[in-house]
Amino acid sequence: MKTLYTVLDHPATKWVFIVFALVxxxxxxxxxxxxxxxxxxxxxxxxxxxxxxxxxxxxxxGILHFVADAIKMxxxxxxxxxxxxxxxxxxxxxxxxxxxxxxxxIIPFGPTIYPHALDGTLDPLALAQDPGGKxxxxxxxxxxxxxxYGLIFYFAVLTLANYGGTLxxxxxxxxxxxxxxxRSSSQMMSYEVAMGLSLMGCFLLVGSxxxxxxxTAGASSKLSPSNPLNWLWLWQFPALILFTTASxxxxxxxxxxxxxxxxxxxxxxxxxxxxxxxxxxxxEFIEIVFVAAVITTVFFxxxxxxxxxxxxxxxxxxxVETNGQLVSTGGFVLKVPHAxxxxxxxxxxxxxxxLVCWFQLLVRWTLPRFRADQLMNLGWKLLLxxxxxxxxxxxxxxxxxxxxGWV
Amino acid sequence: MGASTDxxxxxxxxxxxxxxxxxAGPTVISVSKVSPRVRTIAVVRPxxxxxxxxxxxxxxxxxxxxxxxxxxxxxRRPAEALARGEVVTAKSFIPWNEIETIQYPEERTHxxxxxxxxxxxxxxxDGTVRCVACMCCPTVCPANCITIIPAEIDEHGVEKAPALxxxxxxxxxxxxxxxEACPCDAIRxxxxxxxxxxxxxxxxIMTREMLLGVSGEAGKDPKSTATQGGEGPAWRE
Numbered sequence: 001m002k003t004l005y006t007v008l009d010h011p012a013t014k015w016v017f018i019v020f021a022l023v024x025x026x027x028x029x030x031x032x033x034x035x036x037x038x039x040x041x042x043x044x045x046x047x048x049x050x051x052x053x054x055x056x057x058x059x060x061x062g063i064l065h066f067v068a069d070a071i072k073m074x075x076x077x078x079x080x081x082x083x084x085x086x087x088x089x090x091x092x093x094x095x096x097x098x099x100x101x102x103x104x105x106i107i108p109f110g111p112t113i114y115p116h117a118l119d120g121t122l123d124p125l126a127l128a129q130d131p132g133g134k135x136x137x138x139x140x141x142x143x144x145x146x147x148x149y150g151l152i153f154y155f156a157v158l159t160l161a162n163y164g165g166t167l168x169x170x171x172x173x174x175x176x177x178x179x180x181x182x183r184s185s186s187q188m189m190s191y192e193v194a195m196g197l198s199l200m201g202c203f204l205l206v207g208s209x210x211x212x213x214x215x216t217a218g219a220s221s222k223l224s225p226s227n228p229l230n231w232l233w234l235w236q237f238p239a240l241i242l243f244t245t246a247s248x249x250x251x252x253x254x255x256x257x258x259x260x261x262x263x264x265x266x267x268x269x270x271x272x273x274x275x276x277x278x279x280x281x282x283x284e285f286i287e288i289v290f291v292a293a294v295i296t297t298v299f300f301x302x303x304x305x306x307x308x309x310x311x312x313x314x315x316x317x318x319x320v321e322t323n324g325q326l327v328s329t330g331g332f333v334l335k336v337p338h339a340x341x342x343x344x345x346x347x348x349x350x351x352x353x354x355l356v357c358w359f360q361l362l363v364r365w366t367l368p369r370f371r372a373d374q375l376m377n378l379g380w381k382l383l384l385x386x387x388x389x390x391x392x393x394x395x396x397x398x399x400x401x402x403x404x405g406w407v
Numbered sequence: 408m409g410a411s412t413d414x415x416x417x418x419x420x421x422x423x424x425x426x427x428x429x430x431a432g433p434t435v436i437s438v439s440k441v442s443p444r445v446r447t448i449a450v451v452r453p454x455x456x457x458x459x460x461x462x463x464x465x466x467x468x469x470x471x472x473x474x475x476x477x478x479x480x481x482x483r484r485p486a487e488a489l490a491r492g493e494v495v496t497a498k499s500f501i502p503w504n505e506i507e508t509i510q511y512p513e514e515r516t517h518x519x520x521x522x523x524x525x526x527x528x529x530x531x532x533d534g535t536v537r538c539v540a541c542m543c544c545p546t547v548c549p550a551n552c553i554t555i556i557p558a559e560i561d562e563h564g565v566e567k568a569p570a571l572x573x574x575x576x577x578x579x580x581x582x583x584x585x586x587e588a589c590p591c592d593a594i595r596x597x598x599x600x601x602x603x604x605x606x607x608x609x610x611x612i613m614t615r616e617m618l619l620g621v622s623g624e625a626g627k628d629p630k631s632t633a634t635q636g637g638e639g640p641a642w643r644e
Contacts, residue, residue, distance in 0.1 A: 040474070040475045042474070044507075045508040362471060
């Protein structure tokens with residue numbers, strides 16, 4: 001059993017789990033959801049007919065369209081134009097998709113599971129007092145890697161993804177693709193600054209860059225981290241708007257789709273076809289899932305279910321510090337087994353991610369594209385100063401809160 | 408986007424002006440003494456009143472969200488009502504959605520009488536093709552999609568008939584000029600059918616026999632009411 005828990009707790013296992021159980025299915029389904037949702041917003045039905053030839057009745061509201069898309073992309077001709085730089089042409093789609101998959105390492109997608117306590121109810125107080133107790137000997141942390149520099153890692157790795165677009169444009173030997181690549185890199189540079197700065201207030205308030213810590217700590221130590229009022233959306237609402245705007249720009253989708261501009265201005269992957277193009281396409285949707293995961297983790301309490309603590313649903317009660325850990329005690333408690341708590345919390349994370357994805361699609365199909373000058377104005381003259389100002393406000397708030405003992 | 412919802416009238420109160428403003432007209436600053444029709448007017452340019460785009464975004468999200476919710480949770484209107492463009496009244500508390508899409512192969516809407524569909528070749532009373540290979544239709548065809556090779560015959564006093572009559576449905580622009588040009592009602596586009604999807608370009612070329620068979624598929628009378636030689640009522644009446 002010991003070996004099993006070690007294997008389950010291994011980063012590789014967790015990475016495979018998060019990529020193949022959460023990211024890939026969600027990204028594939030998003031290709032269908034985007035078309036259906038946009039159709040619903042425009043009084044249409046959208047794709048709803050794809051079905052296998054042996055079972056034409058199996059339509060499932062068109063979900064199988066993503067399978068049809070995949071088969072089409074794999075079986076299509078993979079055309080490489082003459083004069084392209086073959087090495088970089090091949091590398092670019094991988095550079096677009098690789099960093100996003102790596103960045104998922106920092107996302108906590110569930111609570112820490114204690115296998116020995118799975119048959120009963122977890123006692124958070126006992127866990128805080130004696131983390132080496134027999135129930136807590138083995139643990140499976142539902143986060144691939146918890147770095148102290150967590151979200152900085154995300155900014156650093158996502159910067160690499162820009163090379164995907166820029167190199168694709170450069171390697172294609174096509175002037176329009178090159179211009180698209182340039183637009184892509186200029187947009188990414190403009191918005192990464194604002195994106196990083198917009199989260200500074202959150203880091204100041206929580207006192208950590210580590211997403212797992214942000215989820216388990218919450219904004220205030222006087223409320224349970226599972227209390228929705230303790231999640232950062234309330235305390236850092238301007239940061240939520242700034243970060244959402246900047247991160248939608250990072251995913252290069254409408255209203256910030258100047259790099260691609262598929263129908264009108266030609267984008268950086270114009271020379272790509274078949275599965276290589278499919279990789280760019282998939283990378284875009286994985287980025288949506290990733291941005292949704294970051295927004296969920298930082299602003300909406302990550303895997304926390306409202307009012308669900310480690311031992312069950314708790315209403316009322318207060319926070320006690322035991323051995324450096326904050327544990328909520330007292331109040332009305334509805335005991336829930338550890339296994340069910342873990343399942344609910346992982347499910348809550350998935351649900352929140354899906355909801356944020358849905359919101360991103362809603363924005364994408366509502367707003368028309370920005371002009372290049374509007375884009376730069378918004379990034380440099382509005383988001384950046386506002387993010388700086390909000391960082392200052394957050395810092396002053398934190399200072400006052402520390403002085404007066406508010407949080 | 409979102410630059411100006413209060414807009415203002417651009418040039419001289421027409422074009423993009425609001426209905427109320429159009430009646431009032433533009434603000435006149437001065438009128439020329441020589442010619443009273445020459446006036447200097449105040450031009451109202453749209454102002455960037457919301458640089459954050461937040462107000463416009465909120466408004467837009469409200470519109471799309473309303474449509475999404477209505478279409479996501481509402482019931483679909485019955486296909487017959489949709490096909491007739493009819494507004495039905497809800498009998499339950501779940502409202503109708505606003506989706507106008509008709510599930511094409513299963514549900515069909517009514518095509519107008521003059522809808523130009525797949526070509527068909529008409530037959531005489533004895534079943535032979537009415538076409539006399541006069542070459543009017545390939546001459547008038549703007550897409551050069553009709554190929555006719557005439558042959559000499561001697562039946563019913565007719566001396567010519569097409570040995571080969573082919574229409575490339577991929578090249579056809581469905582303009583209907585061939586039907587207009589035909590002097591003896593041999594070619595029509597009233598089948599109400601769409602050109603069939605094909606996997607190879609060559610399969611989109613319809614031969615004489617295929618064109619003669621379209622009438623049967625479309626359930627139309629393959630024989631024209633017009634009489635040969637221009638006697639009797641014209642078929643268009």
